[in-house]
Amino acid sequence: MKYKLLNQFDFSNKRVFLRTDFNVPIVNRKILDDLKIKAHFPTIDYLTDKGARIILGSHIGRPNLHAVGSRESLLHKNPDTDAKIIFTYLKKLYRDKISFIDTGIGEEVNSCIKDLPQGHILLLQNLRYEKGEQSKIENEKQEFAKLLSSYFDIYVNDALSVCQNRDASVSYLPQLSKKATIGFLLTEEIKRMEKLIKPELPAAAFFGGFKVKDKIGAFQKLLGKGFEIFIGGAMRNPFLKYQDYHIGGSTLDPGCDDIINQLMDDFGDKIHIPVDVRVGRMTGKEKTEISNIRFVNFLKNEEIRPEEEALDNGPRTMKLYKEITEQRGIKTMVANGPFGLIENRSFRFGTFEVARIFLENQHAFRVFGGGELNHGFNLFSKRFKIDTKTLGERCYAGNGMLQYIANDGDLPGLRAVQDNQ
Structure with missing residues (x-):
């Protein structure tokens, strides 16, 4: 697919809806990792410099409006999905050029957009607070x-991280817009x-997760294109099972035996x-305490005991992986998903x-891509006090990366833009 570039459009005084992905880790209303937000700055800055009137839209987390019934209940139950957290962060950079509206999509939002000066930004509330964004009823998505x-x-x-979704703001909105294109990121x-x-x-x-x-x-797709695959993370467990190794209490993705056998x-x-x-051995009420750490x-x-779980690849494995890549003289490398339980230093x-x-x-x-691997x-x-850029190109889409590869780039969100340039 080919897309028109941003510099092929006249954005002066135009109202521009910018679909971003501000779905970053947030705990107790504190942003833990802001890299994905910063990745959108080149596009935002370009549009403000060109005099656009920008409407920022994103989802945060997985709030289920249909389960709780109202936006108020949703916000009460899921406070870390509030887009105002993102606004507070962006306000430090864009100061008086950015504003936030907490109401649902309707006339009040439209009025704010009409009053938005050139080069200014309006951040909308979490798009998944809207009934039509992820509705299972086609007509509701279309109407929204x-x-x-x-x-x-x-x-x-x-x-890219949202392009595999069939959310209204990703797969429906571009088709109904006057014009559609993609940003720098x-x-x-x-x-x-x-x-x-x-x-x-x-x-x-290198596949983990x-x-x-x-x-x-x-x-x-990758195997068919000549890639060799190196396995880690909990993904290793069904492959170990295929080899008839005893995997103890290790986590298994259910129903994938036939897939593994075929692969x-x-x-x-x-x-x-x-x-x-x-x-x-995972212990404690929440199974967050780990004891009896050892190599198998x-x-x-050697066998993994019934009360134990495989939580990381071992040194012999990683030495072997390194030797194979050195022998092959690898020219293209991709990684998706962590190889171990990285929230624990031991893994x-x-x-x-x-x-x-x-x-x-x-x-x-x-x-490399995916939130946990990033x-x-x-x-x-x-x-080791090095610049992450020396490790390669970062992709902020985990599942989006996988779906792009699996479908040769034919994703709903990209197709919708392509059809309306």
Whole structure:
């Protein structure tokens, strides 16, 4: 797909709806990681410099309006999904050029947009507070998108991380807008994804995280394009089970045995599975305390006990992964998902070793993505006092990255923009 660039549009005094992704980790109304917000600044700044009147729209978290019945109840039950938290953050940078409106989409919002001066910004409340944003009723989505589209002149999507969604503001709104295009961040992320779809070989993919089923499409595409896959995270467990290793109480993504069997039958020589893991016993009321931490080496016929879980890749595995990538002379690398339970210091080794492999392959095209993996690479950078940029290109879309690969870039949000340029 080809898209018109921002510099091909006249934004002077135009009302521009900018779909961002401000869905960042927030605890007790405090933003824990602001990198995804900052990634949108080039697009926002360009539009303000060109005299646009910007309406910022985003979702935060997964508030379920249909379950609680009202916006007030929703905000009470999910205070960390309040877009006012984002407004407070943005206000420090944009000062009197940004305002916030807490009401639902309607005439009051329209009135604020009409009064918005050139080069100024209006941040809307969390779009998922709106009944039509994620409605299962097609007509409700259409009506919400139709109403919102009447408030602006140009639609700009700047987040790959939302493009796989069928939310009204992503897949319906662009089609109903007068004009639609993509921002600087989304443009760059698409360029990175295209280098994975058309890779320079040899190529390696490091997959962690939990759900195999979410990654199966990307797995198959990358393997078919010549990638070798290196497994980590809780994803390792069904692959270990396939090898007839005893995995104890390790977490399993249910219903994926047939998927694993098919993958291994078709591409077994291209899929690398851990030969040792670090395990622990999860205890405490919330299962957050970990005891009896030890290594299990499958090559020595060691087993994970029933009360233990595999929580990280072991040193033999990561040494083997590193040796294989060195032998191959990898030219394209991608990583998605953490290799261990990175919220615990004892289980960051695997993720840190993936970061080290990326650091030591400066000649290769490298891209990494997903919230937890991004956090893990940030921790590695802080621990060893290096710039995260030396690890490769960051992608802020975790599942969006996977879906882009699996569908060769044909995502609902991108298709909607493409159809209305």
